Every structure is written in C-alpha cells, then in structure tokens.
Amino acid sequence: MLIDEAKIFALVKMAQETGVFGAHETDILREILEDYRNNGEKKYFYREEAVDGRTAGFILYGRTPLTAAAWDIYWVVVDKKIQSRGIGTRLIAQAEAHMREQLFAQQSVVRIETSSRAEYGPACKLYEKNGYALVGRISGFYSAHDDLLIFSKKII
DSSP: OOOOHHHHHHHHHHHHHTTOOOHHHHHHHHHHHHHHHHHGGGTOEEEEEEETTEEEEEEEEEEOTTOSSEEEEEEEEEOGGGOSSSHHHHHHHHHHHHHHHHHTTOOEEEEEEEEOSGGGHHHHHHHHHTTOEEEEEEEEEEETTEEEEEEEEEEO
C-alpha cells in the first residue's frame, strides 16, 4: 500500500490525538512512515483498517534483524474516537496472517516492546487479549519511573 506525505501527516496526527505518544515518539513514527514510503516493504510492513472510508487505525511491523523467523510489532494506533471496537485486534490479526504467509509454516516469535506508563495500559491489555505474554521488564529503561515491557507470542 502506497502512502504519500498527506497520509503520513494524517497518521502522525492520529497518533498524537490518542494522547499516549510524546513528540519524540511521533517524530520516530514519522521517520518510519517516510522510510516505508520511500522503500516499500523492505524493512517495514504497513496495514490499516478503514471505517466509513477513513483510516481508523494502522499497524507497522517488520522482520527482526539477525533472526531466522522473528518479527517486531512497532506501532498499533487506533483513532481515539473509535477505540474499543476491535480495530486493534483486527490489525494484529492482519499482521500475524501476513507473518505466517512469509514464513511458509515455520514457527515464529513476535515481539512487542512498550512502556509501563499508565497511558499504555490499554495497549498492554490489547496485547494480552491477543495472546501476547509479558516476558520481560527492564526497570527504569525509558526513565526513572518508566519501565520497558516486552510482550511475546509464538505463531505458526
């Protein structure tokens, strides 16, 4: 799926409007989206869900470097006005289906790294609801009171 500068602007704005991501995080999102726009599916994969013809949410993921069959989910963003309607679950399912296609029935591991801040609580619940287990925590990783949480799931 091709995305242009206007689409990148709209996706970054959607992420900002969730109230979860800081400016430095959405700057990184913009960089990843620009990389995807310029290089296609070489490093990142993008899927979106639309409601009434509008992008309601998106997921960005990619192969984990130096691994035989691992993946990272980098971003799952759903429009704040329509969260809790299953869009995040459908996006994760789309990404996992694509990962399975790419692996030709080989078992794989999917990893999601996120923050322990309260704003990320709904995202953590989404991951757990979709079969991801909390497999690691690094205290004080992002800041003194913000731990790195690592979720993982095996897919076949």
